[in-house]
Amino acid sequence: MIRRILLTLLAGAAVLLVPWTVYLAHTLPDRYDTGQWRTAWVGFDVALLLCFATGAWLGLRRRRAAVPLLSATAAMLCCDAWFDVMLGWTSAERWTSIALAVFVEIPVAVLLALAARRLLSSAMPRRTVTLRDIELREDPRYQLVTRELPAVTEEIARRTGLERAEVADCLKTLRDNGFVRRERKGSWASIQQDLREPRPDDYDGADRERVTAFLDAKYANEVALLSWAAAHRDEFGPWSTAQRTSTRLTEEEFRELEAEYHELIARYSQRRRRPTAEEKELSLRFYAFPPPEAATV
Template identity: 85%
Template sequence: MIMIRRILLAFLAGAAVLLVPWTVYLAHTLPDRYDTGQWRAAWVGFDVALLLCFATGAWLGSRRRRAAVPLLSATAALLCCDAWFDVMLGWTSAERWTSIALAVFVEIPVAVVLVLAARRLSGTTMPRRTVTLHDIAMREDPRYQQVVSELPATADDVAHETGLGRAEVTACLKTLQDNGFVRRDRKGRWISIPHDLREPRPDDYDGADRERVAAFLDAKYANEITLLSWAAEHRDEFGPWSTAQRASTRLTEAEFRELEAEYRELIMRYCHRRRRPAANEKELSVRFYAFPPPEAVPSWMSDSVEIV
């Protein structure tokens, strides 16, 4: 990946350098006027491409697909090109001021909005890092769990609902904020910030810290087993609000990483789909586990998919 990045950067830098003499050459050789054919087809084709970009961008953006980011950026670039050519090619015509007005008040502002939308979509990725010892300490302190469970809310509301002191709640929120887990919104309420936290590796620690990390992971998976056992016992009570998929397949490590990345993109898209609560929504526990099975797994389970 590093080599590909270097090649790409070298290509971009080389293209920028080569365009300098080419631009100077065009500036001295191109005529001010030039008669051409297919004028109508060129502009109609350009507008059709712009229409398709808008339609596809709206569809992808409504579903918060990552593919919308480059498409919205490309649409913004096309709008800027449209504004440039409309103004320059119509500069000596009677429609000059109309072209300028469309460029200033329509095309360029819409391009700016699209760039900001692309930036917003590209910024929906969750902060990703490995769980630290400080994170483990906060998770072991029940006060932090109580505080986070009441969000979004003000510090006073959290204190009222949890029974904790106002100063105690403020201190917890400050610690959570310093570690990137919460922030204030425009209304002054505290809200949670979703994180993509990776498991710590006990081998990265020594002594008591290693034992603490191992104990944290043991407790985590024990809680997972308890949750799944509870779900199995109550599966008939969930109605349409439950699903389960199980599969076994053969992948290379690169394919496995691709699968993991696609899952992360999918779950992040749904985590950021709606900022305000909806009347018919429910909180759902979603899990993704993938690992090599024991060697004693029956052969009929290989390369299979089961949905229940």
């Protein structure tokens, strides 16, 4: 409903702007004296400065909130270039305005728009686990291959003991199902995804039993992993943390909390840098659920 209303508003605005633009083209004078000229331009540049500063701060932290701000900054730069050139067309500074527009303002606007697009596309793709995903997870070969990533095919074959052709076939299947991608230099890397649990009620018969068994096995593995972590907690040194709390939230607030968590994970999971000796692989979990009514936590 909201999407339909928004699209209607956008389409309606586009239609209404046609006669309005024609009207302005026939009624506006070529020259117009106005006050507050200095205030208007200084205020515009102050707003542009704030957009640059805030966008840089958000962009460095890979916050998705930077996307609309970078887009707005790009639009403001294009407006700045347009009015600088048009309003200074008959002045002695015309060529300076044109040079700034062509070589500074418009290129920077394009770079900001591309940066916004990159931040927008860097979010982890979200989808629900399918029966095909369950099938891949049940095949130990795919687990062996994905554990060795990032690596080239030959290196994965050497580490896992699988034949090269078998590894190549596994990688192709994983790529076709959105789990891995091939980098420019030929190595394979995992694709971070936000995989949602399937609902057994969405399936019938044997498929429903298979989904239920998958979820049972998943949570059994989670319990086993947490039990192992509790037994070895003194061995992790500074590389472990455990926190819990209880709070009351509306469903909307809960969804906001979940979205912020996924944004945080995406920000740290998709950083573009080479692995270093100081890094460690960490298992991260996020669970939230209503406790038993009689529980005291």
